[in-house]
Amino acid sequence: MMSSSANVALNSRLTVEIKGLKNQKGSLRLSLFSNEQGFPHRSDRAVAYRCVEAKEAPVSVTFDQLAPGRYAVAVIHDANNDGKLNTGILGIPKEGFGFSRNPRIGIGAPSFQDTAISVMGESTIQIKLNYLL
Numbered sequence: 734m735m736s737s738s739a740n741v742a743l744n745s746r747l748t749v750e751i752k753g754l755k756n757q758k759g760s761l762r763l764s765l766f767s768n769e770q771g772f773p774h775r776s777d778r779a780v781a782y783r784c785v786e787a788k789e790a791p792v793s794v795t796f797d798q799l800a801p802g803r804y805a806v807a808v809i810h811d812a813n814n815d816g817k818l819n820t821g822i823l824g825i826p827k828e829g830f831g832f833s834r835n836p837r838i839g840i841g842a843p844s845f846q847d848t849a850i851s852v853m854g855e856s857t858i859q860i861k862l863n864y865l866l
Contacts (some may be wrong), residue, residue, distance in 0.1 A: 745799040749806055751792040751863040755829055759812040761785050765796050766805045769845035773807030773832065775816075780804075787812070790857045805848040806833040808860055821866055829862035838863050 734803045751761060755843040764779035771778025787810060809818045810829030819827045850858060854858050 737802045742800050744854075745801050745852050746795060746797040746855050747799060747804065747806075747850075748793060748795045748855075748857040749808070749833075750857065750859045751808060751831070752790060752859055753829070753831075753864075754787060754790045754792065754810060755814065755862070757787050757789060757865055759810065759814045761787050761792060761794070761808060762811050762816075763794055763806060763808045766807070766845060767797075767802060772805055772845045773842050773848075776807075777818050799852055801853040802851070803849045804833070804852050805845050806849070806860065807842075807848075808832070808862070812861055823865065824861070825865050826863075826866050829864045831860040831862045834856055835859075835861050838865075839849060841865070 763783045764776040765781040767770040767780045776782050783794050785794055808831045812828050821827050832843055832848040834848050836847045
């Protein structure tokens with residue numbers, strides 16, 4: 734019986750709609766985190782990761798088979814497809830980025846707590862990309 738309860742636990746789905754894409758170059762890289770470990774820069778610590786072609790908005794990406802809980806999403810517009818968020822002097826991002834809950838962008842990345850959302854059943858969120866340079 735254990736497996737049927739485990740299946741029930743992994744039935745939540747999160748759909749992320751990305752707005753504000755500046756161009757259709759490169760790809761969008763989304764990392765889904767279930768805690769602050771590695772958030773937002775370490776996609777290898779994410780519970781799920783998606784990479785999709787940057788195309789005309791709105792771009793929609795779904796994470797399924799999720800256990801109900803709190804998650805945060807970090808997204809980058811990897812315009813040059815090098816697999817990372819390129820930064821300029823003082824670490825200011827040269828490529829677009831965004832987070833769940835669209836927090837105000839200050840110095841440094843927002844915390845997991847500032848971006849975490851509850852996912853239970855079917856959830857849809859919108860993330861607006863930020864371009865600083």
